Amino acid sequence: MFIEPNISGERRGWIEVICGSMFSGKTEELIRRLKRAKIANLKVEIFKPAIDVRYDENNVVSHDSNAIQSTPIENSQTILLMAEGVDVVGIDEAQFFDDEIINVCEMLALRGVRVIVAGLDMDYLGKPFGQMPFLLSIADYITKLHAICMKCGNIANVSYRKTGQGGQVLLGEKETYEPRCRKCANEK
Numbered sequence: 001m002f003i004e005p006n007i008s009g010e011r012r013g014w015i016e017v018i019c020g021s022m023f024s025g026k027t028e029e030l031i032r033r034l035k036r037a038k039i040a041n042l043k044v045e046i047f048k049p050a051i052d053v054r055y056d057e058n059n060v061v062s063h064d065s066n067a068i069q070s071t072p073i074e075n076s077q078t079i080l081l082m083a084e085g086v087d088v089v090g091i092d093e094a095q096f097f098d099d100e101i102i103n104v105c106e107m108l109a110l111r112g113v114r115v116i117v118a119g120l121d122m123d124y125l126g127k128p129f130g131q132m133p134f135l136l137s138i139a140d141y142i143t144k145l146h147a148i149c150m151k152c153g154n155i156a157n158v159s160y161r162k163t164g165q166g167g168q169v170l171l172g173e174k175e176t177y178e179p180r181c182r183k184c185a186n187e188k
Helices: 026-039 075-082 099-111 132-138
Strands: 014-020 044-049 071-073 088-091 114-118 141-145 157-160 177-180
Touching: 014 026, 014 099, 014 132, 026 044, 026 088, 026 114, 026 141, 044 075, 071 075, 075 099, 088 099, 099 114, 099 132, 114 132
Parallel strands: 014 114, 014 141, 044 071, 044 088, 088 114
Antiparallel strands: 157 177
């Protein structure tokens, strides 16, 4: 990623969005970037939606069991209160946050904070998910990751739900979802 040089001395913020299907490595990439920021002695805060307790109540944990300490929150406005004086803010599972997440990310970037957001860009039906389309539209940098289709081995971009239950939001893992390519996800 290219970072513009800052010759004026003022701190410039920006928004990075990491998106893709389930099992594509979004959280893994978020953790990698945040750990590198910590190595650079930057002050980092990480947030996740309180409803996501799949692996841990507090930590952000990838499917590969890599973890980083985070703060579970109920609404995105809390981020503004808890991110005072930080250099980098990480946000996992952004699709689960309320519609204020867009304004929160914008305000942080305007304060000079590097904001790194990870989330599903599409739901299990292949439709735009939550606030992610809006975050993608305001992002300065976008990384789209892909998984491998469990049916044919091609690149997967759909989080195929193996069960017919639940609404748009159904927290689950490999027992509930598998990555599929567009073709295999639409086979009946």
